[in-house]
Each structure stands twice: as structure tokens, then as C-alpha cells.
Amino acid sequence: MAEPKPEVPPEVALQRLTALAREAGAVARTDAALARGRARLIEEVERPVLPLAPRRVWLIPAALAPLLLILGLVWLRPAARLSYRIDDAAPADSYVLAEASGATARFSEGTTIRFAPGARGRIAAVTERGAQIHLESGAAHFEVVHLPEAEWVAEAGPFTVTVTGTEFELRWQHERLELTMESGSVAVRGPLVWGGVTLHGGQRLVADTGRRELTIVGPRADIDASAPEVGAPAEPEASARIDAPGMADAPEPDAPEPDAPAKTDAPARADAPAAAAPVPQTYRERVARGDFAGAIADAEARGIDATIDASPLSEVAALADAARYTGRNDLARRALLAERSRFAGSPEARSAAFLLGRMVEASSPAEAISWYEQYLSESPGGPLAAEALGRKMLVTRSSRGKDAARPVAEEYLARHPHGAFAGAAAEILGPP
Numbered sequence: 001m002a003e004p005k006p007e008v009p010p011e012v013a014l015q016r017l018t019a020l021a022r023e024a025g026a027v028a029r030t031d032a033a034l035a036r037g038r039a040r041l042i043e044e045v046e047r048p049v050l051p052l053a054p055r056r057v058w059l060i061p062a063a064l065a066p067l068l069l070i071l072g073l074v075w076l077r078p079a080a081r082l083s084y085r086i087d088d089a090a091p092a093d094s095y096v097l098a099e100a101s102g103a104t105a106r107f108s109e110g111t112t113i114r115f116a117p118g119a120r121g122r123i124a125a126v127t128e129r130g131a132q133i134h135l136e137s138g139a140a141h142f143e144v145v146h147l148p149e150a151e152w153v154a155e156a157g158p159f160t161v162t163v164t165g166t167e168f169e170l171r172w173q174h175e176r177l178e179l180t181m182e183s184g185s186v187a188v189r190g191p192l193v194w195g196g197v198t199l200h201g202g203q204r205l206v207a208d209t210g211r212r213e214l215t216i217v218g219p220r221a222d223i224d225a226s227a228p229e230v231g232a233p234a235e236p237e238a239s240a241r242i243d244a245p246g247m248a249d250a251p252e253p254d255a256p257e258p259d260a261p262a263k264t265d266a267p268a269r270a271d272a273p274a275a276a277a278p279v280p281q282t283y284r285e286r287v288a289r290g291d292f293a294g295a296i297a298d299a300e301a302r303g304i305d306a307t308i309d310a311s312p313l314s315e316v317a318a319l320a321d322a323a324r325y326t327g328r329n330d331l332a333r334r335a336l337l338a339e340r341s342r343f344a345g346s347p348e349a350r351s352a353a354f355l356l357g358r359m360v361e362a363s364s365p366a367e368a369i370s371w372y373e374q375y376l377s378e379s380p381g382g383p384l385a386a387e388a389l390g391r392k393m394l395v396t397r398s399s400r401g402k403d404a405a406r407p408v409a410e411e412y413l414a415r416h417p418h419g420a421f422a423g424a425a426a427e428i429l430g431p432p
Contacts (some may be wrong), residue, residue, distance in 0.1 A: 014336070076129035081128045083108040094123040098138065107131065110145040111152070124418045127151060130163075134420050139171040139178075150159065158387075159190030166201075175198065177207040181218070192290075192325065212325040214290065258356060283311075292322040296331065304331065308338045317348045319357070329359055348377045354388050363389070363401035368392075386412075391423030393428070402428055 084107040086096055096103050098115040105113040105123060111131075115121055123131060130151035133140075146165020154161040166184020171177070177187065183201040192207050192214040203218030225418035238398050283329055286295040297308040299319055308316060320335035322328075336352040343349050358373030372392040379385060386430025389412050397405035409425035418421065 039392050081126050082131065082428055084123065084126065084131070086118065086123075094128075094418065096123070105133075112143045114143075115139065115142040117194065120423075122418065122420070122422070124155070124420075135170055136423070138141070138167060141167075141169045144184075158209070159188060162187045168199075174342065175209045176279060177205070177209075179205045204308070204395040212292070212327070282320065283315045287318045287322050287325075292325045295319060295322040296326065296328060299331075304334070307406050308335055309342075313339065313343045313346060313348055316342070316348075324355070324359070350382060351377060353378065354384045357388070357391065361395055365395045367397050369399075386416045386419045388420075389415065390419065390424070393421060393425060397428060 011147060026364075063373065076195070084105055087107045094120070096105065096115050098117055098119045098121075100117050102117045102119070103115045105115070114135060116139040116394045119140055119212050120136040121138075121140060122134045122136070124134045125132040129147075129149055130144075130153070131153065133142075135154065135156040136234050140154075141332070142152075142154065143286075144150070144163050144165050144167070150163075150165060151403065152163040154163060154170055156170055156177055157175065159172070159177050161170065162181065163184075163186050166186055167182040168184070168186060169178075169180045169182075171179075177190070179186070179199065181199050181203045184238075185198060186201045187196050187198050188205060188207075189196045189207045190207065197205065197216070199216070200218075204216040206217075207213075275338055281294075283295040283298070286292070286298075295318065307319065311319070316335050316338055320332050320339065323332035323335060334355065336356050339346070339352040340349045353375040354390075357368040357375065360371070361368045369392055371394075372388045375382070375388045376385060376392075393405050393408040394413055405416050405428050409428040412419065412421055412425045
């Protein structure tokens with residue numbers, strides 16, 4: 001028969017738990033300290049004691065409450081964001097201006113970004129899972145550590161590169177994007193590839209927005225240059241260049257029946273099966289394949305006015321894209337204005353205001369500013385709001401002078417302190 005266990009007075013148990021609570025609140029919040037505290041708690045709770053008197057039972061939850069609260073705060077605390085340094089610069093210096101020797105941004109989980117000599121960039125945002133990097137000009141080499149749920153985004157001009165764990169080199173210069181993959185995979189979105197293109201190790205993408213050319217060299221690529229909800233077939237070739245109508249648009253000749261006689265001038269039999277008519281391609285499908293000229297030729301054959309007046313929104317938007325990519329600004333303007341008049345209030349109509357501004361920046365700065373203001377009034381939090389405000393600032397400075405651009409620069413920094421145009425805004429607000 002086991003000997004009776006010694007009784008632990010309730011006051012002693014309460015003192016033990018109170019001391020543990022104080023100790024848990026004093027230790028650093030590290031995994032090791034948390035493990036030790038948890039072990040001590042289990043040890044104290046499992047120590048043998050005799051049942052307490054009924055009037056003392058309430059002391060147990062009262063004593064455990066502070067400790068459980070502290071442990072809960074430790075377990076539920078938000079994860080700390082990544083830290084980084086740029087060579088020997090302080091972490092607050094997020095702007096990168098690489099000199100002759102270049103510059104390297106090193107992140108706490110092991111990711112490194114090496115900016116080539118002369119490159120300019122910015123660490124726009126940092127989270128516990130990754131960062132947003134904006135490359136203003138020049139080249140940068142990315143080595144992103146592959147971790148679960150990593151979130152890394154590289155921006156270069158109007159292009160966005162979504163990264164998980166990979167190594168690649170990115171260059172943005174004179175409206176031309178070059179991306180060379182070494183390992184891993186990324187997704188690229190922007191002009192010519194609005195719906196996205198997925199690149200893998202060994203592939204190289206060149207997107208020239210000035211010439212409206214997209215070239216991908218290397219193994220097979222998964223291309224979808226249309227809107228996200230429209231899927232384009234993957235290109236089977238090792239090199240895909242999207243700057244002319246695709247040969248795949250031409251219908252293949254019908255294969256003769258195995259026992260079909262030689263062709264004669266005799267009329268066809270009435271019961272002979274009719275050849276399947278080729279399925280007409282939509283403008284969105286043509287734009288997805290890079291057949292911009294084909295989309296425009298089809299619209300001209302049907303009649304531009306009739307096409308723009310009768311086509312659904314998706315087709316009018318695709319025709320506007322095809323016209324912009326081929327330099328047909330007259331047609332692009334007509335299609336974009338039709339989006340705004342026929343489909344007022346739609347996301348495409350609001351984006352059309354921004355695109356109309358982009359088209360006339362050089363020829364009519366005042367009109368460009370007006371269109372950017374129109375977009376900002378309709379979509380103050382839209383996906384193009386930061387760029388619209390930044391471009392309004394630059395056009396105002398070039399056309400009206402630095403003093404006229406100061407209020408726009410102040411507004412930009414207040415809304416987007418780490419945006420792509422923050423450097424230009426700070427320059428405008430600097431000494432005259």
C-alpha cells in the first residue's frame with residue numbers, strides 16, 4: 001500500500017505559480033525561454049498535492065491566469081519582419097544608388113540582391129515573409145532563399161516579377177526589360193504580358209515596350225499575354241517572339257479522306273460531310289498570341305466604327321491594347337474613349353483614363369495631367385494610383401516647372417513614401 005503523499009498547503013502552491021508567472025514575464029521572448037517556461041509549468045502542475053478544501057478551489061484559476069495570459073501573448077505575438085542592410089549603410093537607408101563598385105542588400109533570412117554599378121533601386125517594403133524591391137534603372141542580381149510562404153516582389157518600370165525561391169538577373173533600361181533565369185521560377189506581368197508569363201531556370205525574357213516586342217529564349221514557356229482570366233496555350237518552341245501575327249492563326253488544310261478520289265470538277269455529293277468551319281478568334285485570343293496586326297486587320301475589315309460600337313467590353317479593350325502595341329494611337333484612342341463612354345464605371349473604363357494620359361504625355365502634357373487627375377478621382381486607391389500621381393508630378397515639372405510640381409510631390413510622398421517616384425518627389429522638394 002502506497003504511503004500517503006505529503007500535503008502541499010494551498011498558499012505554497014499559489015506562491016510557486018506566482019513566482020513562475022513573474023519569471024515568465026521577465027525572460028526574453030525566445031523559443032528556448034518559452035520551452036523552459038513551459039517545462040517548468042508542466043513540472044509544477046504535475047507535482048503531487050492533496051485535494052484542496054472546496055473553499056480554496058477558486059485559487060487555482062486565479063493563480064494560473066497571469067501565467068496563461070503571458071504565455072498567450074508570447075504565442076500570439078506577430079512575427080518580426082525581416083531585417084536588412086545595404087553594404088555598410090543603416091537599415092533605414094532603403095534607397096540604393098550603386099556606385100562604381102555596386103551595392104548589395106543582405107536580408108536576415110539569407111536573401112541577397114546585388115545591384116550592378118550605376119544601378120538605382122529602393123527597398124520599398126519589408127514583411128516577415130519577404131520584401132518589395134523596385135529597380136528604377138540598371139541591373140540587379142537576385143538570390144532569394146526558398147522558404148515556405150515566401151513573398152518577394154521585384155518591380156522594374158511597369159513590370160512586376162513575383163518570386164518564391166530562385167536566382168535571376170533583372171535589368172531595366174530605356175523602356176526595355178531583360179530577365180535571365182538561373183534557377184527556380186518567377187511570374188512576370190506587365191505590358192505585352194498582362195496576363196502573366198511563368199519563367200523557369202535557363203529561360204531569358206526580353207520585353208521592349210518601345211518596339212512592342214516580347215522575346216523568350218530557352219525551354220518551353222507558359223505564356224498568357226491576355227487578361228488573367230483568359231488562358232493562352234503554351235508555346236512549344238524553344239524561342240518565342242511575339243511581334244508579328246502568329247502562324248498558328250492560319251487554318252490548317254483539311255486532310256483528305258483515306259479513300260477519297262482525286263479532285264474533279266464534279267459537284268460534291270449532297271450527303272458528303274461538310275468541312276468544319278474554322279472557329280473565329282476573338283481579339284483577346286489574338287492579342288494573347290501576339291497577333292496584334294491580325295486583330296486590327298479584322299476590325300478594319302468589319303468596320304472600325306461598327307466593331308467599336310457593337311463589340312463587348314473585353315473585345316474593345318483588347319483592340320485598344322493591340323492598337324497601342326502597334327503604334328496605332330488614333331485607333332487606341334477611339335477604343336479607349338469607347339470604353340469610357342459605353343462602359344462607364346467599369347474597371348476597364350477607369351484604367352482607360354490612365355492609358356489615355358500615358359499616350360499624350362509628350363504631345364499634350366496638359367491633357368495628360370487632366371487624364372491622370374480623372375483616374376485619381378475615379379480610383380484613388382486603384383492599382384495605378386501611385387503611378388498616375390507620380391506621372392502627373394513628372395509631367396507637371398517638365399511642362400510647368402519645379403515650383404508647380406511641389407504640391408504634387410508633397411501629396412505623393414504623403415501617400416506613397418516608399419513608392420517608385422519617391423526619389424523624384426524628394427528631389428523636387430529639395431533646395432531649388
